[in-house]
């Protein structure tokens with residue numbers, strides 16, 4: 527069983543974004559599995575970098591929709607993205623400076639953030655973007 531399981535309740539009813547969210551979940555699962563299997567620091571670092579880059583790419587997708595349709599919650603939503611991105615970069619810095627253990631705390635933080643963010647913030651734009659023809 528995967529660390530995080532994708533469930534239909536996470537869908538925002540926008541194909542591209544659901545696909546990106548599934549990839550994010552997949553990246554976190556990969557990190558969890560690699561940690562459990564005792565993979566090298568290089569392997570773990572590579573997965574974290576992939577997660578950071580993919581997250582940036584995904585946030586850019588969402589934020590460009592917010593800009594394009596002048597979504598009313600764009601500021602607070604973007605702020606939540608920025609805070610998360612900053613936390614993950616800080617976590618990578620501490621990893622690079624010798625702390626090669628990816629704690630349960632970090633894994634739980636990543637997984638809870640993604641699940642809660644989708645269920646709360648992302649779900650809120652679903653209907654709005656659908657009404658603009660984004661599906």
Ligand SMILES: [Fe+2]
Nearest residue numbers: 588643647648
């Ligand atoms: Fe988001």
